[in-house]
Amino acid sequence: MPSTERVAKVVLVDIEGTTTSIGFVHDILFPYAKNNVEKFLEDSWDSSVEIKEIVRQLQQVPQFAEYTLRVPPTDVDVQVITGFVRYLIDKDLKVTALKALQGLIWQQGYESGELMGHVFTDVPGAFAAWREAGLRIAVYSSGSVAAQKLIFKHSVVGDLLTHLSAHFDTHVGHKQETQSYANIAKTLGEDPRHILFLTDTPGEAAAARSAGLQTIVLQRPGNAPLTDDQKSRHELIADFSSLHTLQLPE
Known part of the structure; x- marks a missing residue:
């Protein structure tokens, strides 16, 4: 499905390597x-x-x-x-x-003030576009929920926490386990098919896809290189700019 036609109700984002550089972490x-x-x-x-x-x-x-x-x-x-x-x-x-x-x-x-949360430059615009379209934005990271909130509340571009409606950490399960994503979908009250998961890790994308979620793998600067097999198995994007047109299902 071309990105211009993609629909979802929830965008579920990883942090490290997805919204935030691995170097910052x-x-x-x-x-x-x-x-x-x-x-x-x-x-x-x-x-x-x-x-x-x-x-x-x-x-x-x-x-x-x-x-x-x-x-x-x-x-x-x-x-x-x-x-x-x-x-x-x-x-x-x-x-x-x-x-x-x-x-x-x-x-x-x-x-x-010693720390300020790094986010890639395309993140604020994408968050704003998704919320404008009526989508919910949730976070799933191995970092604690408290740590997630701190990165976005104290980000280098200001408070982005207001864009986010739900947070998940390893209390819901480990990130390469299919059941974790089923748990998230249940907590969100959404059909897994209506959740788009964005991550830099193919193993996480595979687990999420097994649970029925849509998935895309980010190839941000500094992220681990992908094998040819991983590239063939996953949809890849360099940043969020192609996803500004996400819409709710009709």
């Missing part, structure tokens, strides 16, 4: 979390119920036992969790508790 956000996690934990270790729960969840991560092989459970402290968090960040592991903690650290950075 890996070169700005991840180092910021690594550099600030120890002080953040020190400031909240004894006083925050939320942090205590995140620490408990981190201790349940399978890699924690291996990481702390020589550390008795009773000796788990700020330094141990700090090191484990930095280890998880370096491995780029999609751990829900890690994402929650990163979101809290980034919140301080955004609110202080």
Whole structure:
């Protein structure tokens, strides 16, 4: 179906490599979390119920036992969790508790003005065009819902959060699992065929398509190169400009 004839009710967007550069996430956000996690934990270790729960969840991560092989459970402290968090960040592991903690650290950075969320230049216009056409815009990212909201609220072009009507993270399921997209469609109350998922990752697009969603893979600057097989299996676009004409089904 040519893009000029494409219809949908919901545009579901990934963040990293889709609305936001991979470089911003890996070169700005991840180092910021690594550099600030120890002080953040020190400031909240004894006083925050939320942090205590995140620490408990981190201790349940399978890699924690291996990481702390020589550390008795009773000796788990700020330094141990700090090191484990930095280890998880370096491995780029999609751990829900890690994402929650990163979101809290980034919140301080955004609110202080140290961080501003990167979005590609075509994103604001596309968001505006889709909303003008009556479509809903939702986000599905491995980053926590809180972190998603921060990127768009404190973006380099101003507050884009008002364009977004729903947010999903790994609480709904992992991004390369078909059931995750079925869960999203159910939560949105939409026929999967009326949801267009935009991502930079072919594995995510394949899982979404298996759930009945429409899918397109973004080839943004800095994104991982695609194999010939991946290119043949997916519709590809360089940016959102060709999707400004999205319309609701009649």
